[in-house]
Amino acid sequence: MSYNNILSEVTNGIATITINRPKKLNALNKETIQELHQAFDAADKDPNTKLIILTGSGEKAFVAGADISEFADFNVGQGQELAAKGQELLFDFVANLGTPVIAAINGFALGGGLELAMAAHFRIASDNAKMGLPETSLGVIPGYGGTQRLPQLIGKGRAMELVMTAGMINAETALNYGLVNHVTTLDDLMPFAEKLAGKIMRNSSVAIRSAIKAINANYEVGVNGFDVEIKAFGACFGTEDFTEGTTAFLEKRKADFPGK
Known part of the structure; x- marks a missing residue:
């Protein structure tokens, strides 16, 4: 463009x-x-x-x-x-x-x-x-x-x-x-x-996207940032990035995050 x-x-x-x-x-x-x-x-x-x-x-x-x-x-x-x-x-x-x-x-x-x-x-x-x-x-x-x-x-x-x-x-x-x-x-x-x-x-783009949302929630009127964090934290467990990140850690190698 x-x-x-x-x-x-x-x-x-x-x-x-x-x-x-x-x-x-x-x-x-x-x-x-x-x-x-x-x-x-x-x-x-x-x-x-x-x-x-x-x-x-x-x-x-x-x-x-x-x-x-x-x-x-x-x-x-x-x-x-x-x-x-x-x-x-x-x-x-x-x-x-x-x-x-x-x-x-x-x-x-x-x-x-x-x-x-x-x-x-x-x-x-x-x-x-x-x-x-x-x-x-x-x-x-x-x-x-x-x-x-x-x-x-x-x-x-x-x-x-x-x-x-x-x-x-x-x-x-x-x-x-x-x-x-x-x-x-x-x-x-x-x-x-x-x-x-x-x-x-080098880090998970999926996790970073969730972190931005959770941090911003702290500054939104009427929004409980802790609740947003809890839900976002839990959602991470269903991502391919979480599987890759934890597997790489246990295997003592560098993670190759798929961004999913």
Whole structure:
């Protein structure tokens, strides 16, 4: 499939999705959000894809925010629809994807860009990265899940400060806050992401898909995450991956998971 604003390729089981609007610092517009949805959906349905790395083109920005020109004249109803549709199409979609998603933050991740990175299952950043939610400086608040995911990741107090000041933090501060898992040089960012991907891909893709669902359940209102875990744990016993994993362990050999 060809895209206007992103690049997507699969190599050795890793789908790399790159937001490719360098002249706009990879800002998110409606078309880009739709294309990202299509690319993530295609990767998740591809049996040859075991992991997805999301990054931005160039050396300046992962995603520098949303394309403000598209919604500067919106009314209340249009604003609500923009947030609802965006969350459904992309941000919540990515967060609940069964295929693991690593965000490789290679520069500015601001507004919708940071919200997209936070929707990924975890994040790594280059040492030149800057992150923030500057929406209050525009008279609006984060609308793609930022007010919910940021406090889950870094705590309520720090999230309140970051949103209210509309400030930016650097990669080292993001690491200390727990917003990112690792910081590397820009040159090492993608090789490091691929190394992490390799470690993940050695394990059962079926079990990982269930683990993502169980972990996410802890953050869903009205859902008992422990119950979800118990059911998912039991379901694993009926998979070919469980049979292979336990047999390989008892036979003292490396497991060759069929992904079923």
